[in-house]
Amino acid sequence: MMISSDSDDNAPYVPLAQRLKQRQDNVISASSTVANEKDAEQYSPSNLAGSQLSCQNGFSESERPLSVHQVRTVSRGVSDVPDEMATLPQQWLPPTDTSPAKRKPAKRTAEEIQASREEALRRRQAREAQQRGKEVLRQEQERQRAEKKALAEAAKALRPEECIKHMVVAVDPALLQLEGGGTLLASVQALGCSCAIEKQPLPRSVSWMRRAPCAQPDDGQCVPEAHVVMHMTVDDFITLIHGYIQEERHGRSGTSPTLTSWVQEQQRRHPTKILSLVVIELEKYFRSQKSQSQKRFREAVAGEERGGGQVKKRRRNGGAEVLPEVSRVELEEAVVHLQLHTGVSVHFLSTWKDFSDHITMTTKAVAEAPFKREREKTGFSFHLESEWAGGQRVDKAGKGLLQVWKRQIQQFNRVSPDMASAILAAYPSPQLLRKAYNQCKSDREKISLLSDLLIRRGEGVTSTTRRVGPELSKRLFLLMNCCDPEQSLDSTV
Template sequence: MDKMSALRRAKTWEISESEDETEVENKPTPQLKCQEKETTTIPSVTVSTDVKEEDANHDKTPPAPSAAKNKSRKTCALPLFPKPPAAPGTPSPSRKRRSKEEIELDRQKALERKEAREKVKAAKAQEKEEKKQEQQRRKEAAQHLKTLRPENCLKCLTVCIDPALLQQEGSDILLGTLASFEWKFSIESQQLSYSITWTRQLPENGDKIVEEEQVLLVIGWSDFLDLVPAVKRLDKVGDCTAKNSCLSPLLEFLNWDPKKVVTILVTDSPLEYTRSSISEDSNEETLAFDLGMDQLEIEEVLVYLQLYKNVSLTFLDGWQGVTNQIVAMTKALSKRPYKLLTERSELPFCVDGSWASGARVERDGSGLEQVWTLQLQQLNRVSAVVAATVTAAYQSPQLLLQAYQKLESEEERKCLLAGLLIKSGGKERRIGPEISSRVYRCFTSQNPQLVLD
């Protein structure tokens, strides 16, 4: 009997009075096994809430386990498995089903929002690309401007010298000067003998080489003496009868390329002849004696070459003067591209500034009234006060023309502006019939040769 009671007491998990409730809650619940049955059952977790004192004679007759549970404990059954979810097809009672129109409307709104986001994204990408292209254009423009500066453009120029010039005495001065400046030069045959030309390398066009228009032709004093009579014997068509002079190949060269600008350098001149020195009696007499011509005939030759053939003459002492002329021409050619770029303008005479007597017209039309006032001021004896009085009465030329059309007689039209009052310096006066008639003739006359005054 004692063994059976001990076995039954081992089956039941009891909490003594000395243990706290917190310790009971923290203790894990052991799995109880029943030795009497073969099947294993998972009992409910029992928590003792009311602990009573046992009888003094509990050793003699211990209560049954089932009776002890019913008396001294409250059982709290905690399910160990979660509640199965509801069926997926069952609608939620708080959610309302949407119609097809609402679904389609929401879909359309979503598509519109997506398109709006894509447009904003495309606009930002386009703006970024345009900004990148603008930066690239500015970079290329800055690089192009840098290459056009005279110090950089001078490195792209090459002085081309005809080999026949190197046979003359003193030509080594030219080669030494070009070498000291570290300029590019080449010795090659030219289309016009005894000439010097220039070529330019264009880095922006793939190092393309172009020829400059300037050409220097170096001749001696004896060649010049043969040139002047040959020019005098030219007929009206321009044919040259003196085939032995240097004028014949020069005219052929100009006919082949009319854009070339030729400058003839006359070396070893005994007089260093210029147009200013021809007025001197001694120079005039000596030159006329050598050429068999008077001053007027020589002037006619020089003017003919300058106006009809675009050929100018320069008289120099020797090769030092020729070298100085070539150096000056090379420096001028190096500055030419930069000057053309900075001076490029559609209307260079229409510049900004109050002193230029111009008016700026904005896109919204502001400034037209000032243009109308300045247009009236272009007439003779029409001051700024008179023009402002007319524009205050008629704000545009169209309104003035409409006022002229409403009048019947010619006299009324001429005197339309005569009665307008002009206030200046605290005094009042009228425009008068003379200015009124001049304005009327200016805006209504069909004769471009009409004199207004």
């Protein structure tokens, strides 16, 4: 506190402590006066609406903040009072705004801006890489699902009940112009497969194609099969066989093609095809040959009876070329020669109905061939029958071990259930048979240990007996005592 310079020199001296106390009393009286005026105005009719509004705004009468004028008046009254002497209540002080949202942000440097940009770019690249990884994973999963679906459909298409639906039988138009063309076409359509009339590389032939599992019937996605069945007329077949006879027996090579040379030429032209030949109504040729032979014989006899005159030969069928004479033995010889040198088989059929049935049977065989090849891939070098493939069930008590030992003996070639039962009656387990081998003094005795066991067949007066024999006894000895897994059971000891 400062003492005014214009104070009267003659005024009595007032101590500083007393003046401060008087000043404090004046401030307190002023504040009480303001409070009384405030209370008086509070209950006035003009301020009732204002008080209700202040209560609605969330302040009670005791907590309502002071006006700016009141705050300034009070602050001027206590501005000269020390802090330890004049402290006001907190609600009288002006509010101070220190929220972080209204603070003025500090100015960033260029390095911080560049670092924030690099961080944002890195995050965006990480998000894009994550999205690309998810997309690649989704595409890979879709591809795997598509591959599994395609494999499942391909496996389903190979089943016997489904494979015939995916077959396409290609028939040469020249074959349909023959006598049994309509019967062939009806048989193929009744089978349930598709039929395509197309010109084939081999005349009068039938080939097969397999449609892809996912392809539609109208699509052209077909894989050709190797099998081809060709119809050969009797005239062509007899002519080729006659050429073979002339070449083999008379040494006239090169004069006319033989059956073997003609087939070899077709195989050179179509190396990927498996050819088979069909000849229809060949018996008519042999019947005609027989009747002609009998007729010639009768004419010869009649000529001798007439005095040995020469009989004029007449040509039948309006001067048509007469087929050469070929016997059944010569025909079979030519067919065997063909199979040995080319591997092509020849089927002799009686009627066109048999030819249609042959094409139907071949269609089923070609359709089921992939399924049968997959089924035969068992991983074993020997054939397992269905009754052995299932095995023998053995429970925890050991029931079924006797049948396992019996089946193991029956795996030998030419071993019947009666022979296995005879060995089983003498030695019910492999351990008992091994003990019997150990008690033998020499290998010869071990080999012939089971030779004299009796095998009984049937019952009553019709029953018969015989011995196991040395062959099976030797094979069982090798099975039980040999340590070499590659040892042949039929080898000599």
